[in-house]
Amino acid sequence: MAALPLVYPHPYHLDVLTTSLLYALLALGLNLIVGLTGVLHLGYAAFFAIGAYTYGLLNLRAGWPFWPSLVPAAAVAGLFGVGIGLPALRVRGDYLAIVTLGFGEIVRIAFTNLERWTGGPNGLLGIDHPRLWWPGHGIFDFGVASAPYYYLVCAAVILAAALCVRLSRSRIGRAWVAIREDELAAACAGIPVLQLKLLAQGCGGAIAGLAGAVFAAKQGTITPDSFDFILSVMVLAMVVLGGLGSVRGAIVGALVLGSLPELLRGFDQYRMLAFGLAMIVIMRLRPQGLFGRSSHASAA
């Protein structure tokens, strides 16, 4: 799949696929928070925005190039995850959903109103595309071509997926799932629940921050309305559709929901209606998601 641009270099379709893979990156990160740890987060787009603005501002104000900016973009978004989690995770269930929803909106509105730094509703313009030094060819600018971003996002998804698989099979991942399954029993087994929830938010936030920086570099322009509540809900839908806690599921869910609107173009103005119907049908047939682990089946 990584070699797709060589055999099928249709730029528009590649672009749709790149966007879907960017969603996959987000779904992988949110899966750590919602899927494994069971913390319902409705403001995940905020971490994506923080990563995008971190790179945008570093690039425009301080002249930072793309590659080294990835570190602060991930770090700042991850720190926000921990910082917001500290007060937010003291509430549970429905209340937590409301608090995280509020966080998502506050970040978007803050970026809209802090005009002096963020350019307000017009956003940041003229962010540099990534540049790569290619042996023998000198410096290669990603520019506005489709294929280089496809490769970049592909690599990021593969790395993030590998990391998520390792985490989910580790002591940390098991503790996250234990918290999701039964918080009290987890605490009595010696698991520091708050600390591990913060860790999940930090890791999930960092992955979204990374995705945000890639997004900003690809678009060259970012505005606050790219990071609205609908995006948070879409990514959540991808995680749920793929199956809570499943790494494969998060990627497939993102690819399906990310490209479905394009595949349904034939329905013309009824496109989003068909999209909604497709989601209902899938969830009706497989309530545990495409790759979800049903608690009633034997271990896969």
Next chain:
Amino acid sequence: MPPLLEVRRLTQRFGGVFALDEVTLSVQQGETVGLIGPNGAGKTTLFNCVTGVQRPTQGEVWFGREAPEPLVGLAAHQIAQRGIARTFQNIRVFAAMSALENVVIGTYTRTHTGLVGASFLTSEARREERWAADRALGLLEFVGLAGRSDAMASALPFGLQRRLEIARALASDPALLLLDEPAAGLNPVEKQQLVQLIGRLKARGLTILIIEHDMQVVMPISDRVAVLDYGRKIAEGSPRAVQDDPKVIEAYLGVPTT
């Protein structure tokens, strides 16, 4: 030698109701103490106060023989780290995890792999994973769940889920094991197997505090029995002495009318 666990004048009030009323109880190293009493006597509340699930209104809990440490005010996971493991009256296994994973969770306090170790799968992390899995397999065998390690916890029959919970508690290598009505819902054969299992734990030198309604279970295994009624400790002593205590009979059967 000071006791392993010492509960001093523990009181838990819910509004005007005393769930626990100045209960004092101590458990010596290696001892098995039965905690009995009618429903609502405060037995589970006592467990919750000892394990940090609930914060008592008043009183103290001290744990440790060499350097006793107060437990009130510590969080549940901190108390678990200090060597107290428990099971629950209503089974609380991790339903969507395999039997093996459930027990491996119990090794959390005995392992150290963090974010970096897990991400890079360091040799140290691998070694720890193997150690935890081996330990969990051994414990599954010990409680009679050999061959069921890959079964989803929710797919196990009720009696086996109870044993799975005990295996998970044992995985942390606790100094004190609290069992909350482990025989509830078991059939007579399973109860007999449970008594044997607890007997083997005693033989290993484990200190156990057990809440149990079933006298056929609690009497043969307990070195000492304490009786709670309406949040107060009304009797304590050898199983036989407690069984013949008129106050205990009254608590269970009501006031004689003759």
